[in-house]
Amino acid sequence: MISKIKADYLIIGAGAMGMAFADEILTHTDATIVMVDKNFKPGGHWNYAYPFVRLHQTSMCYGVNSTELGGDRVDEIGFNKGCYELASGGECLAYFDNVMRRRFLTSGRVTYLPMCEYREDGTAVNLVSGTEYEFQVRKIVNGTYMNVTVPATRPPTYSSSGGSVVVPVNELPNVAPKYENIVIVGSGKTGMDACLFLLSNGCNPDNITWIMPSDAWMFDRFTVEPDRRFSGPCTQYAIGALTTALEASDYDNFFDLLESKELVKRMDSSVKPTRWRCATFTPVELEQLRRIKNVVRKGYLESVSPTEMICSAGTHKTPPNAVFVDCSADGLPQMPLTKVFDGNTITLQNVRMCQQVYSAGFIGNVEANVAADEDRKNELTQPVPMPYRDEDYLRCFIGNSRNMLVWLTEPAVVKWINASRIDLFSPLLDFDDPETAKNIEAMNALMEQAVPKMEALLASKKA
């Protein structure tokens, strides 16, 4: 059976980005939307997240602009004590479900097609009933481009033999009580979360072996807490990074200075990080992670057996009665940057570093409220790369700064930034207040000076 659907926008993906974009269209226009997702519920990757997952950034600026998530509570207990609350995976899923049911569907302007896969020929199919859909729409919004991958949705990239047990991180609470030793495979945020889960449940750190293919620079959560004042931590962080670039003599010196100012932190003072993935921790969490001494830095894991683990740069003895916990999926792989606005297609990408949801909402606002041609819309939404290697820290700050300088020239964007709950990292841009206007001018001058210097620092990185 073929069903034909007419709407203004077809949004592929009801993950956080598709939802944040749709929310802006509903708020600022009368347009109709059809949302297609192969999942059974909105919320994208949160449907497959590990049971102890929490947001990596604060709840108060996550989700869609119109609907609060969790308020602005500060944690009074636990490893995140003193910082804004981080919603659990369950809370994120319930949130997106509520937004879909209570706001999107009741608006009468959204048609939601769960369990439907969008196909390259522009049609979609319901994976249960086989019903096919054809669309007559003005614009197609790709909310799948970021290609988020979590361990539960793909097999490990290494092989296992001799009866070794390898489980996705989702299984950790089930397997942890049954094995003497736990091997955590992967040093990204998921691997760190898995280690913290074990430590917070009293696991002896000596029973944890941590396969760490690479070390990454990290943020101290206290230094990037949301705050809309110029004097707030996040704006001061940005000023600190830009100023440090101006002071640095070369690439290596830049990271030395960042570290001496505690703008970045590392796990082990004797190992130089080669990655930066926006991972954010409290000092207490970092202290906990440093309790793990069995850290295997021998490259990427290639195969495991009950006796040994073969890595790309050497082998390591498997501890007795061990389970391997796969935390190695690259959650946010690097995708080639592409035009956001291209004819009748809008491709959702980051326009601010590490801020997917903010970026999708921002693009929705540009689509709805900026009356300009495609070139201007693209000028306002230059994609910022996904963080991966250490040099991406500079690339992201260059992208952020260039975008901010353009955003300040567009009144509809300034208005959105000031009113936006999903932007808690920009200072309020009140040009009528002399003190704020002075701060904005100073920040502009700093960004204009720092961007070419950051480019020079990038060029000075030794191969």
Ligand SMILES: Cc1cc2nc3c(=O)[nH]c(=O)nc-3n(C[C@H](O)[C@H](O)[C@H](O)COP(=O)(O)OP(=O)(O)OC[C@H]3O[C@@H](n4cnc5c(N)ncnc54)[C@H](O)[C@@H]3O)c2cc1C
């Ligand atoms: C553990 C974890 C914690 C995170 N914490 C934060 C945080 O605190 N703050 C933050 O800003 N970001 C965070 N992120 C980043 C995260 O990428 C975003 O928050 C966001 O959830 C990504 O949403 P998305 O819509 O881009 O992708 P997804 O969640 O992957 O959604 C894409 C959707 O598209 C659907 N889809 C794909 N292909 C098709 C197709 N062909 N047909 C139909 N549907 C399709 C999928 O089913 C999916 O539902 C975190 C990421 C992870 C993995």
